[in-house]
Amino acid sequence: MANVTGPAEALDVTLLRKDFPLLSREVGGHPIVYLDSAASAQRPRQVLDAMREYDETTHANVHRGVYRIAEEATRRFEAAREAVGRFIGAPTPSREVLFSKNATEGLNLVARTWGRTHLGPGDAILLTEMEHHANIVPWQMLAEERGFTIRWIPVTDDGLLDLDQLDRLVDGVKLVGITCMSNVLGTLNPVSEIARVAHAAGAVVVADGAQSVPHLPTDVSTLGCDFLAFSAHKMLGPTGIGVLWGKEELLEPLPPFLGGGEMILDVRKDGFTPNDLPWRFEAGTPPITEAIGLGAAVDYLEGVGMEAVRSHEIALTAYAMETLRERFGDDLRLFGPPDPSDRGGVLSFAFRDVHPHDLSQILDQYGVCIRAGHHCAKPLMRRFGVNATARASVALYNDESDVDALADALAAAGAFFG
Amino acid sequence: MAGLEDLYREIILDHYRSPRNRGELASPPAYRVEGFNPLCGDEIVVTFEIEGEAVSDIKIGGSGCSISQSSASLMSAAVKGKTVPEVRDLIHTFKGMMSIHESTLPGAGEDGEAADPAEPGPPDIEELGELAALQGVVKFPVRIKCATLGWNTLAQGLDEADAAGSAP
Structure with missing residues (x-):
């Protein structure tokens, strides 16, 4: 350790x-x-070792087999989910922590599920000028399809969000997308303050935590956002896995993101019944070894503090x-x-x-x-x-x-x- | 390990510090085409005029790194006054030089990108004159896109000019 x-x-x-x-x-x-x-980020030996040890002793597909190593693999995979949830203060990790490919996919997931069912012509969303393309382009793609408009919170010469016009900008928007920390300027944004204003205006808040979660203590309850996306590989973990945390009550009514195995309860010739949280959003075999690595990265960071x-x-x-x-x-x-x-x-x-x-x-x-x-x-x-x-x-x-x-x-x- | 002197030859730095044919021609009548390198954000604007068979004038705008800018500057000096088929040949030869596997270059050591089989065979670097100064770029595979940005942009412009010229 x-x-x-x-x-x-x-x-x-x-x-x-x-x-x-x-x-x-x-x-x-x-x-x-x-x-x-x-x-x-670079990976510590503890992460590399955990992944190799899992591969050498335990690997099997998760949520499928009844034999012993399949059960162990499932248990370890779900334990990684719990560890990540604990790391960001998620109230119910087992339902609110979704594994994605990376932060980008997590943000696309929000756009394609929440966005597609809540945004339409005449609607508006609010982003900041300092967003990474990952929190811009999914919304632009959806806007082309659904016909809503995108407003922007400007950035001052000092690289801070200019919040003077926030009340006017947020008025009538259904969603606010904001990075917790700029990947260019390093700016730490007042997410909780903006979330308060956004919630008062009836908007949901999607936070990009790709830069902040690896470097700052994170507690989603004080952060105040409704969704938080981040990537394992920026927090000493492997590539190929990211996390989307979402409030259970917002995730629960959403349609699936990708279709396939794992995300269904039942499939008939005339249709399908989606699975429960969080697997509804995890179609196909997930990045299992990577989840083990992410769990080890979280343990490492918690060990350092x-x-x-x-x-x-x-x-x-x-x-x-x-x-x-x-x-x-x-x-x-x-x-x-x-x-x-x-x-x-x-x-x-x-x-x-x-x-x-x-x-x-x-x-x-x-x-x-x-x-x-x-x-x-x-x-x-x-x-x-x-x-x-x-x-x-x-x-x-x-x-x-x-x-x-x-x-x-x-x-x-x-x-x-x- | 390839040294900086392989990349930043004196003639390259000279064209970077004092770019030739800098600016933009009025368009129309000039053809105007923009090129982007999404990797680094470099942008190049090539404007050129065709009189009869020849590229009679060319200007380079935009901004970018020393390799993209000097390569475009060298290109502008090399193509000005040449006929369109000659310019196309030169583009072909230059891109050929950029696709040589670096292990075939003198003093090569480390692994580089494999040559694209779709690219032309070994070019006659002799005929490139000053442009041959850019051959060291091949030892820095990430920078090849910088060196070819202006050339790809001009090639696109010539294609557009061809299409426009064949229209009534």
Whole structure:
């Protein structure tokens, strides 16, 4: 198990890093400096081991066989669901936690089930300008079909939601879609405050937790949203599995998402009867090994403590912001909230006039992995008048030496492009 | 491991810092076509005029990384004044160079993308002149799309010009 610390205690990153095999590799003669956890996090040995152990000892299809390993597999699969539910404070995990492919599929599920049965011509929904495409395009696709309109909460120059017009914007909308934490700016949005206003206006709230759930303590009851989607691979778990949490009373009347096995109670030649929650939304054989891995990732994060993760990342983000400002001054433009406590560990920046793609290429020569591009948030890119940004993001296994390596590599990139 | 000097040759940096034929021609009469690289958000706007058989003028707009911008700049200098069939040949040759398996390049080491069997055979890099400076891009497979963005955009524009030209 990971190094266990109290909330106020600093993480022992040196010790913790030993759990992550990939972080000991070298790239081009340099120790790897992994600063792209917002795209996908690295996995600790505990997650990798849990998946292998399951595959080697227990694997069978779930909810089907009556033999012993099938029963064990089902039990472990459902235990992972319980663990995830506990991790986000879900009141009844066994009915409210749905396994999806990733956060994107979870959001599509809401659009295709709740959206398709509740939205039509004359209706409106409200999104924010800082949404990931995953919380934009499913709604645009549905809007083309159903003929409702989409309104937008604007973003200020400081990368915060401009809530001055919220009352007017929310008036008459049936749904509000909001990211808990911007994958570009790191902005932590006041989801509970917006949810209160949205609920007063009669709207349901769909929250994108892909960036926040891996890095902050999450409790759906205080968050106030009705649906919350996130992905395992950004929270030390495997790819191929995500989670959609939804309030039971909202999920219960919804039609199925995909059709197939597992999601039915009965099929006749003249029709079918859908299964109960949560399996109604889990057609076909689910990602079982991945669910075991996600369960292990949740155990790992709980062992470290999400309060400790957040404290560590806030301190590291503050250090990074200060270091970059000191070393590069006006040569480096940082996007997003100036106060580290308003943001998660995601730093998008422009460095002189070096294109982010070139910057990322040069940093790679020093083993420094950052993301360059539009981060699947083109409306936000347009808002800031850029095609792309460079983005460094931290996780619990990063420390100040990673930030220093980033700064050194940036200095080298500056020298290279003259 | 391929070094940065393989990618960022001096002539590439020169075209990045001082792009040739920068801007946009009035359209119409010029043909105008936009290209996007969804991976990185690069955008290129190619405007060009055809007089008789020849691409008489061409301008490059948009913004992007050094590889996409310098490649488009080099392309504009190379195609200006050439006949449309010559430009098509050049596009073919350039894209051929971009699809060579990197192991066939001098100094190659690591694995790269396999050549697309649908792509043309080994091109005559000699005839590419300055454009040959971009061959090192093949060692950085992710950047091949950057280098070919302008070329694919121009090819699309020529197709549109052909379609428009064959119309009454």
